[in-house]
Amino acid sequence: MNENEKKELQSATFKRLLEHLDKRKDVQNIDLMNLAGFCRNCLSRWLREEAEKKGLNVSDAEAREHVYGMPYSDWKEKYQK
Numbered sequence: 001m002n003e004n005e006k007k008e009l010q011s012a013t014f015k016r017l018l019e020h021l022d023k024r025k026d027v028q029n030i031d032l033m034n035l036a037g038f039c040r041n042c043l044s045r046w047l048r049e050e051a052e053k054k055g056l057n058v059s060d061a062e063a064r065e066h067v068y069g070m071p072y073s074d075w076k077e078k079y080q081k
Contacts, residue, residue, distance in 0.1 A: 001010065005053075017043075018043075018066075018067060018069070021040060021067075022069050023077075025078075025079040026079075028037050028081055029041060029080075040064075040068060041064070041067075043067045044060070044063040044064040044066065044067040044068075045060075045063065047063045047066060047067065048060060048063040051063075
C-alpha cells in the first residue's frame with residue numbers, strides 16, 4: 001500500500017467512525033470517555049489540531065460541527081442527557 005492509499009483508507013475509516021457515532025447518539029460523551037478515554041469533543045479537538053499543523057484555520061465550532069454533523073449547541077439540546 002502506498003502513502004496515498006494509506007491516507008485514503010484512514011480518511012474513510014475516520015468517516016465511518018463519525019457515521020457510527022452519529023447513529024449512536026444514545027452513547028453520551030461521558031460514556032465514551034469512561035470506556036475509551038476519548039469522546040466526540042476529543043475528536044473535534046484532534047481535527048482542529050491537525051488542521052493547525054497544516055496551516056489551516058479551523059475553529060472549535062467548525063471542528064465540532066464536522067464531528068457532530070450539526071452545530072454543537074443543537075446536538076447538546078437534542079441528545080445530551
